[in-house]
Amino acid sequence: xxxxxxxxxxxxxxxxxxxxxxxxxxxxxxxxxxxxxxxxxxxxxxxxxxxxxxxxxxxxxxxxxxxxxxxxxxxxxxxxxxxxxxxxxxxxxxxxxxxxxxxxxxxxxxxxxxxxxxxxxxxxxxxxxxxxxxxxxxxxxxxxxxxxxxxxxxxxxxxxxxxxxxxxxxxxxxxxxxxxxxxxxxxxxxxxxxxxxxxxxxxxxxxxxxxxxxxxxxxxxxxxx
Amino acid sequence: xxxxxxxxxxxxxxxxxxxxxxxxxxxxxxxxxxxxxxxxxxxxxxxxxxxxxxxxxxxxxxxxxxxxxxxxxxxxxxxxxxxxxxxxxxxxxxxxxxxxxxxxxxxxxxxxxxxxxxxxxxxxxxxxxxxxxxxxxxxxxxxxxxxxxxxxxxxxxxxxxxxxxxxxxxxxxxxxxxxxxxxxxxxxxxxxxxxxxxxxxxxxxxxxxxxxxxxxxxxxxxxxx
DNA sequence: TCAAAAGTGTTGACGGTACACCCATGT
DNA sequence: ACATGGGTGTACCGTCAACACTTTTGA
Numbered sequence: 001x002x003x004x005x006x007x008x009x010x011x012x013x014x015x016x017x018x019x020x021x022x023x024x025x026x027x028x029x030x031x032x033x034x035x036x037x038x039x040x041x042x043x044x045x046x047x048x049x050x051x052x053x054x055x056x057x058x059x060x061x062x063x064x065x066x067x068x069x070x071x072x073x074x075x076x077x078x079x080x081x082x083x084x085x086x087x088x089x090x091x092x093x094x095x096x097x098x099x100x101x102x103x104x105x106x107x108x109x110x111x112x113x114x115x116x117x118x119x120x121x122x123x124x125x126x127x128x129x130x131x132x133x134x135x136x137x138x139x140x141x142x143x144x145x146x147x148x149x150x151x152x153x154x155x156x157x158x159x160x161x162x163x164x165x166x167x168x169x170x171x172x173x174x175x176x177x178x179x180x181x182x183x184x185x186x187x188x189x190x191x192x193x194x195x196x197x198x199x200x201x202x203x204x205x206x207x208x209x210x211x212x213x214x215x216x217x218x219x220x221x222x223x224x225x
Numbered sequence: 226x227x228x229x230x231x232x233x234x235x236x237x238x239x240x241x242x243x244x245x246x247x248x249x250x251x252x253x254x255x256x257x258x259x260x261x262x263x264x265x266x267x268x269x270x271x272x273x274x275x276x277x278x279x280x281x282x283x284x285x286x287x288x289x290x291x292x293x294x295x296x297x298x299x300x301x302x303x304x305x306x307x308x309x310x311x312x313x314x315x316x317x318x319x320x321x322x323x324x325x326x327x328x329x330x331x332x333x334x335x336x337x338x339x340x341x342x343x344x345x346x347x348x349x350x351x352x353x354x355x356x357x358x359x360x361x362x363x364x365x366x367x368x369x370x371x372x373x374x375x376x377x378x379x380x381x382x383x384x385x386x387x388x389x390x391x392x393x394x395x396x397x398x399x400x401x402x403x404x405x406x407x408x409x410x411x412x413x414x415x416x417x418x419x420x421x422x423x424x425x426x427x428x429x430x431x432x433x434x435x436x437x438x439x440x441x442x443x444x445x446x447x448x449x450x
Numbered sequence: 451t452c453a454a455a456a457g458t459g460t461t462g463a464c465g466g467t468a469c470a471c472c473c474a475t476g477t
Numbered sequence: 478a479c480a481t482g483g484g485t486g487t488a489c490c491g492t493c494a495a496c497a498c499t500t501t502t503g504a
Contacts, residue, residue, distance in 0.1 A: 001227070002226070002227070002228075002270070002504090003227075004229065004311055021310050027472085043227070043300070043311075044442060045309055046302050047302065049298065070297060070298060072295060073274065074311070075274040076270070076273050077273060086311075086313075120295070141290065158483085158484090160480075174468075174485045175482085175483080176483095176485075176486090177467065178464075178467085179483085180465090180466095184376070188476075196476090197482070197483085198475080199475055199482045199483075200473075200474040200475050200481080200484080201483085202482080203484095206502080338504070370457060381455090382456090384455075399494070399495075399496090400455085400456080400457085401456095401457075401494095401497080402494065404456085404457070404492090406488075421502085422502090423454085423455080423503065423504095424453080424454050424455040424456075424502050424503070425457080425502045425503095426502070427455080427457090428456085428457095
């Protein structure tokens with residue numbers, strides 16, 4: 001018998017800042033009092049693990065993510081000094097602008113931090129390891145799955161989408177080639193509207209989820225970047 | 226509090242039969258008495274989850290796999306009629322010829338079954354779902370990670386390796402092109418020996434693990450097929 | 451000598467990178 | 478007018494699928 005917990009690495013992206021952030025909680029109780037920790041908590045007896053992850057996330061931060069997926073289960077015997085706790089880690093994606101500041105919730109000491117900051121201070125438990133694995137997964141999966149869209153508001157320009165990919169992958173992408181590839185995938189639905197950007201207005205698009213479902217069901221595997 | 230178990234989908238491949246098999250156990254006790262089930266068991270209090278998976282596998286079947294990796298954690302509240310049991314599923318690879326017949330072990334009712342057979346009879350718990358996910362993972366990951374080698378004996382011919390890929394991916398691969406690709410990856414170490422195959426003898430190779438480590442550390446991502 | 455697998459060569463189609471180039475707008 | 482990002486065109490180049498071909502063996 002062991003305690004089973006669900007922890008969540010929530011990635012947020014701000015189109016204005018062009019920055020990837022992660023949602024962390026300031027611990028107010030031992031162990032690791034004062035450290036930053038991932039949101040999460042114990043799985044109740046009658047709920048699924050994923051439901052527990054979503055529930056804990058909303059209780060602690062008020063966030064309902066656009067995307068959530070199980071990442072890995074961490075279960076070293078000594079990972080929690082209080083006893084045997086197995087953590088089923090998840091990662092989630094959200095457009096950060098819709099959730100700043102974190103609304104008055106159970107624990108309003110949740111906040112968005114730049115990823116790099118997580119390496120300059122100790123995190124609670126093995127949460128740094130979890131964060132690193134989540135980042136690896138995000139970087140790997142964004143290449144062939146439409147994760148980038150979940151980091152943006154519903155409507156976005158192709159440049160914003162390119163910046164998401166550039167930020168996550170940490171490399172510069174050629175604007176012309178990116179545009180062609182992404183349009184070729186047929187996953188963007190033009191809204192007809194344009195956004196003034198200071199210079200030439202850019203077309204706004206939405207993610208065509210219906211089309212994605214159809215394509216992936218017909219055994220087609222995309223390569224977005 | 227819940228019970229945490231580790232279950233393992235062991236894939237075995239026989240070069241002679243050119244068939245992918247899975248290791249299943251005949252259940253002798255309720256629930257699901259008489260059904261086939263994946264090997265596995267409860268994680269002890271002082272061992273890591275992966276250690277539990279390896280221990281259970283050896284206890285129940287005598288097998289120490291060449292490759293083992295965590296797959297996914299299954300935790301629907303009703304997946305086990307006896308109570309809340311969370312299963313951390315793994316998958317493992319092994320060359321089947323080295324393990325037939327299963328030696329006299331704790332439960333000698335373990336045996337290798339063709340994958341297709343698992344769809345013609347009910348499996349215990351949610352083990353069919355686990356098996357399907359493991360198969361998806363194997364098919365996906367073999368494209369960019371050197372999993373094929375773990376399904377063969379230490380020395381093998383390129384044709385045997387091609388047959389592994391063909392079997393797992395369920396498609397015919399062009400012999401000439403496959404050979405070129407796999408040799409270009411530099412992951413094969415020639416042994417200098419040859420094997421009489423009935424026709425023209427084929428060169429024997431080994432997997433060059435040291436080279437693989439070096440290549441993957443230097444940020445290089447292969448595409449084997 | 452023939453069949454079959456091992457192994458090599460070649461060609462043509464395709465796709466993507468790199469870059470030059472227009473377009474539309476605010477200042 | 479011009480700077481800047483939005484958006485389009487294109488030419489070169491590498492890669493790979495397809496398939497012909499040679500080699501080596503057992504029968």
